[in-house]
Amino acid sequence: MATRFVNGRFPDGSPAELVADRGVFIAESVDGSEEVDLDGRLVLPAFGEPHAHLDKALLAERFPNPNGDLLGAIEVMRIGWSTIEPEDIVDRARRTVERLVAAGTTLIRSHADTNSYAGLKSVRSLLAVRDAVEPLCDLEVVAMAYPLTGPEGREGRRILDQALELGADVIGGAPHLEDDPAAAIDHLLNLAVETRLHVDFHVDEVLDPDFDTLMDLSRAVIRHGLEGTVNASHCVSHGLKPESEQREIAAALAHADITVVTLPRTNLYLQARGQHQAPPRGTVGVEAMVGEGVTVGGGADNCQDPFYSIGKCDPLETAGLLVSVCHQTPEQAFEMVTNDIRTIASRPQLDFRPGSPADFVAIEAESIRAAIADQPAGRTVVHRGRVVAHTTVDTWIAD
Numbered sequence: 001m002a003t004r005f006v007n008g009r010f011p012d013g014s015p016a017e018l019v020a021d022r023g024v025f026i027a028e029s030v031d032g033s034e035e036v037d038l039d040g041r042l043v044l045p046a047f048g049e050p051h052a053h054l055d056k057a058l059l060a061e062r063f064p065n066p067n068g069d070l071l072g073a074i075e076v077m078r079i080g081w082s083t084i085e086p087e088d089i090v091d092r093a094r095r096t097v098e099r100l101v102a103a104g105t106t107l108i109r110s111h112a113d114t115n116s117y118a119g120l121k122s123v124r125s126l127l128a129v130r131d132a133v134e135p136l137c138d139l140e141v142v143a144m145a146y147p148l149t150g151p152e153g154r155e156g157r158r159i160l161d162q163a164l165e166l167g168a169d170v171i172g173g174a175p176h177l178e179d180d181p182a183a184a185i186d187h188l189l190n191l192a193v194e195t196r197l198h199v200d201f202h203v204d205e206v207l208d209p210d211f212d213t214l215m216d217l218s219r220a221v222i223r224h225g226l227e228g229t230v231n232a233s234h235c236v237s238h239g240l241k242p243e244s245e246q247r248e249i250a251a252a253l254a255h256a257d258i259t260v261v262t263l264p265r266t267n268l269y270l271q272a273r274g275q276h277q278a279p280p281r282g283t284v285g286v287e288a289m290v291g292e293g294v295t296v297g298g299g300a301d302n303c304q305d306p307f308y309s310i311g312k313c314d315p316l317e318t319a320g321l322l323v324s325v326c327h328q329t330p331e332q333a334f335e336m337v338t339n340d341i342r343t344i345a346s347r348p349q350l351d352f353r354p355g356s357p358a359d360f361v362a363i364e365a366e367s368i369r370a371a372i373a374d375q376p377a378g379r380t381v382v383h384r385g386r387v388v389a390h391t392t393v394d395t396w397i398a399d
């Protein structure tokens with residue numbers, strides 16, 4: 001049955017009266033449609049979370065990371081994986097997805113550790129969650145495989161093959177951590193050619209400006225004919241290079257149609273520990289990237305685990321950091337957590353026109369800026385034309 005959404009408001013102040021049928025907006029109301037009152041809330045495209053680690057979410061209490069840095073977190077999880085049961089992964093991932101959905105997120109891309117420590121339990125569990133939450137949101141599972149080269153490479157490649165056979169949606173890896181980064185990139189891109197899946201790399205999550213995986217990646221993507229199907233996440237070292245070099249690299253990425261995800265929350269936390277004078281921000285050079293035509297999305301990365309012990313499941317938190325840390329306007333930051341994520345995942349844009357997916361969030365805020373500033377909890381979330389979450393907040397203040 002069609003659903004008619006009334007009493008909403010677009011950011012320009014115009015009334016948002018919308019009709020959805022079979023998952024998309026349609027031009028006119030049809031007989032017998034159900035009515036949903038949006039109660040004057042601001043109607044915005046639904047959020048995307050382009051980079052989660054649902055398999056590790058909510059482990060902060062169980063596996064503390066005393067160093068607070070990236071290598072400390074990797075070490076904690078290397079030992080921790082042996083004690084984690086699949087049911088536990090499913091439970092934490094499901095609860096995290098529900099929090100993301102309640103915040104207005106209907107497209108999530110999550111990495112799943114695919115290595116000799118986690119084996120296949122992470123991929124298998126997240127695929128089960130993907131299928132279970134299908135009515136609430138679109139969840140993409142990335143088989144994040146590392147290492148693929150060096151002494152443990154053979155085992156790594158075997159586990160990745162199995163993960164793809166199980167039905168992982170996206171191929172992932174971390175070439176900058178590999179003994180042979182070029183060989184790892186080649187292996188992952190060859191798999192992409194074979195399977196026709198997208199690839200999402202962890203790239204250069206280090207503060208050394210000499211790390212430059214992006215140039216090699218651009219050339220390799222063109223060589224494999226995979227333009228428009230590859231995303232590079234983190235790219236921390238890029239933000240530490242001179243601006244002319246940032247531009248040169250950005251132009252190469254644009255040429256290869258590679259998209260980028262920056263993760264200010266976690267990289268502010270993990271990087272530059274102990275550097276008390278002028279610590280760097282750990283984000284990609286956003287101005288150079290956007291200036292050269294690269295789509296840059298913003299993500300949260302880890303949520304309350306050894307890689308980031310706090311953090312909400314709310315893309316408006318990421319948008320706020322894109323404003324303060326990356327100096328984007330609220331409107332630019334908002335695009336980076338909504339339709340830019342759709343571009344990265346090759347999904348249709350959310351523009352409220354007939355035929356557009358009926359995915360939106362109606363939020364108790366006056367404007368996009370105010371929504372990012374206040375991050376109000378009061379939200380109504382719609383996925384494929386159906387209300388999937390509704391939150392109201394009552395505040396009482398004494399005279």
Ligand SMILES: [Zn+2]
Pocket residue numbers: 051053111202301
């Ligand atoms: Zn990550």
